[in-house]
Amino acid sequence: MDGVKYRIAVQTDKPAIADLNTRAFGQPDEARIVTQLEEAGDVLIQFVAEMEDRIVGHILFYPLGVRGKLSAVGLGPMSVDPSTQRSGVGSQLVRIGLKTLQDSGAPIVFVLGHENFYPRFGFSVAAASEFETPVKGPHFMAVRMRHGPPMSGELIFPAAFGVN
Ligand SMILES: CC(C)(COP(=O)(O)OP(=O)(O)OC[C@H]1O[C@@H](n2cnc3c(N)ncnc32)[C@H](O)[C@@H]1OP(=O)(O)O)[C@@H](O)C(=O)NCCC(=O)NCCS
Numbered sequence: 001m002d003g004v005k006y007r008i009a010v011q012t013d014k015p016a017i018a019d020l021n022t023r024a025f026g027q028p029d030e031a032r033i034v035t036q037l038e039e040a041g042d043v044l045i046q047f048v049a050e051m052e053d054r055i056v057g058h059i060l061f062y063p064l065g066v067r068g069k070l071s072a073v074g075l076g077p078m079s080v081d082p083s084t085q086r087s088g089v090g091s092q093l094v095r096i097g098l099k100t101l102q103d104s105g106a107p108i109v110f111v112l113g114h115e116n117f118y119p120r121f122g123f124s125v126a127a128a129s130e131f132e133t134p135v136k137g138p139h140f141m142a143v144r145m146r147h148g149p150p151m152s153g154e155l156i157f158p159a160a161f162g163v164n
Contacts, residue, residue, distance in 0.1 A: 001051075001084070001087040001088050001089055001092075003051055003052065004049050004050065004051050004056070004057075004089055004092070005049070005050045005051075006047060006048070006049050006050075006092060006093065006096050007047065007048060007050065008045065008046070008047055008048075009046035009047060009048045009058070013048055013055060014038075016048075016054075016055040017031075017034060017046070017048065017055060017058050018031040018034065018035065019031075020055055020056070020057075020058055020079055020081060021034060021058065021077060021079045023081065023082060024079030024080060024081065024082060024085075025077075025079060030077040030079065033077055033160045033161065034060060034077060036158075036159070036160035037060065037062055037158055037160045040158060040159060040160060042062050042063065042158035042159075042160060043060060043061075043062055044061040044062055044063050044073060045060075045061050045097070045100065045101075046058065046059065046060045046061070047059050047093055047096055047097055047100075049080070049084075049089045049092065049093055051084070054081075055081075056080060056081040056083075056084040056089060057078075057079070057080045057081065057084070057089040057090060057092075057093050058077075058078060058079050058080075058093070059075065059076075059078040059090075059093040059094065059097050060075075060076065060077055060078065061073050061074065061075055061097055061101065061109070062074045062076075062158055063158075064110055064155055064156070064157065064158075065155065065156030065157075066131070066151075066153035066154065066155060066156070067153055067154040067156060071105075071106060071107060072106070072107065072108050072109070072110065072155070073101055073106045073108070073109045073110070074109070074110050074111070074157070074158075075094070075097065075109055075110065075111040075113070076111055076112060076113060078090065078093060078094070078113075080093075090117070091120070091121075094118075094121050095121065098121060098122075098143070098145075101145060102145045102146075105145075106145050107144070107145055107146065107148070107151065108127070108142055108143070108144050108145060108151055109123075109142065109143050109145065110128060110131075110140070110141070110142045110155070111123055111140075111141055111142070112135055112139050112140050112141075113139060113141070114139070115138045115139055115141070118141050118143075119141070121143060122143040122144075123141035123142060123143045124141055124142070124143070125138060125140065125141055127141065127142040127143060127144055128140050128141055128142035130150060130151065130152040131151075131152055131153060131154070131155050132152075132153070132154040132155065133154070133155040133157075133163075134163050134164065135157075135163055
């Protein structure tokens with residue numbers, strides 16, 4: 001979409017990010033998760049999409065513990081302003097995030113999300129299936145960032161998700 005700038009989120013974006021998440025999800029739960037992740041130091045990196053100085057998209061990545069090893073990554077929450085959805089902003093946020101994580105050496109990224117949206121970026125249920133986690137199902141997917149031997153382990157989510 002023309003006129004959209006993508007950048008790393010900064011401290012002063014917080015109110016706009018909370019407002020965006022609340023409107024996109026139609027409830028405050030995800031905005032609350034973002035705040036809890038930040039307060040607990042459980043945020044790896046966040047990007048925003050900006051149009052005419054207004055934040056219209058947001059994506060958050062968090063460190064996801066694998067017992068015994070570390071450095072897996074989780075994606076979410078993510079949201080796009082309802083008036084801007086389905087014009088490519090969400091896809092661009094996912095691509096920018098994954099590229100940044102790949103460049104930084106992240107081995108694998110997990111997501112709990114729409115099963116028709118994330119596979120286009122390489123996410124699959126199969127890539128997540130060897131991991132022990134309380135959030136299995138068709139919405140729980142992963143994408144390997146590089147080739148290598150099979151990966152497995154028990155996933156330890158940040159407390160903000162309330163799943164472990
Ligand atoms: C899901 C979301 C982040 C996608 O962002 P976007 O900018 O609309 O996405 P793009 O324009 O890049 O891609 C569009 C694709 O997203 C998917 N999508 C968009 N809205 C969706 C929805 N409500 N439910 C399921 N899939 C959706 C569709 O697969 C769509 O493809 P299609 O147009 O070919 O059907 C955005 O719609 C959103 O914020 N939704 C509400 C909040 C939410 O559900 N976030 C969690 C994501 S797990």
